[in-house]
């Protein structure tokens with residue numbers, strides 16, 4: 001497709017401009033996606049405000065999807081006009097890790113929204129194999145959530161949440177709230193969804209997470225002890241990046257308990273000897289996780305996420321706090337950077 005489009009273009013850290021650029025020209029194996037929604041991710045804040053992208057100018061935004069409006073000559077005709085979510089990671093398929101199917105650990109990957117142009121635009125050029133077709137019964141805006149839902153699924157599967165388990169999730173950001181919903185879908189008896197922000201606790205309860213608790217307002221330890229008959233947690237997920245949450249999670253785990261790390265750290269982590277010793281004595285297992293599973297590139301975890309959305313095991317609507325037009329992308333990033341007002345997930349909707 002020839003012509004101009006609107007996009008939010010990063011020229012340098014702190015300089016995100018809403019401007020007109022050329023519509024990207026697709027190759028034989030690409031599709032052109034007309035974006036319906038792109039989420040602003042926590043990782044977009046440093047990317048836009050301080051650290052920047054790998055080169056300039058770049059269009060950020062990696063949680064997106066939309067409609068396919070153009071197909072490359074070698075692309076399956078059936079994809080025409082399809083509603084799709086976009087997997088932003090483009091593995092090299094040549095390195096050792098790609099060879100064994102660990103695409104998320106690829107040594108030389110490309111990424112839409114940081115290394116290459118992403119979803120804060122009207123149109124994005126996407127390799128055809130990076131799209132996942134979304135059924136009509138799934139809301140259009142859900143395309144923006146497949147990435148965080150699949151990241152959340154990855155940590156839950158890595159730690160193995162079993163039927164009847166008692167689980168806590170520390171930090172109810174976009175990933176944490178999906179971790180909590182997955183834990184419930186996997187059959188956990190209790191899902192203690194924990195955050196310091198009472199507005200997030202309210203949203204968690206709307207999502208059916210009845211054991212959601214506000215840190216600082218409720219006695220978390222006492223409640224968890226009581227509801228687990230003094231045993232403690234089978235699994236704790238740290239999705240906040242806060243050292244205090246890490247330590248509290250360790251304290252609340254049962255013997256042989258499991259911990260999943262998915263929140264990126266905000267500060268150095270200092271461990272008191274008794275916390276360290278708890279890890280030893282109770283033989284705790286700590287899982288680090290990164291990105292999402294896709295041993296069968298590209299459709300692995302994303303299909304499972306889509307199914308959960310279809311069945312409404314995972315819900316997204318209560319999490320959307322703002323819908324903003326493309327022209328206000330920088331304002332959206334600033335709301336999240338300054339915390340000037342309550343936000344949960346902010347969606348940029350270019351068709352607005």
Ligand SMILES: [Zn+2]
Pocket residue numbers: 041042043062063147
């Ligand atoms: Zn993200």
Ligand SMILES: [Zn+2]
Pocket residue numbers: 091092093094095096097098106107108109
């Ligand atoms: Zn690779």
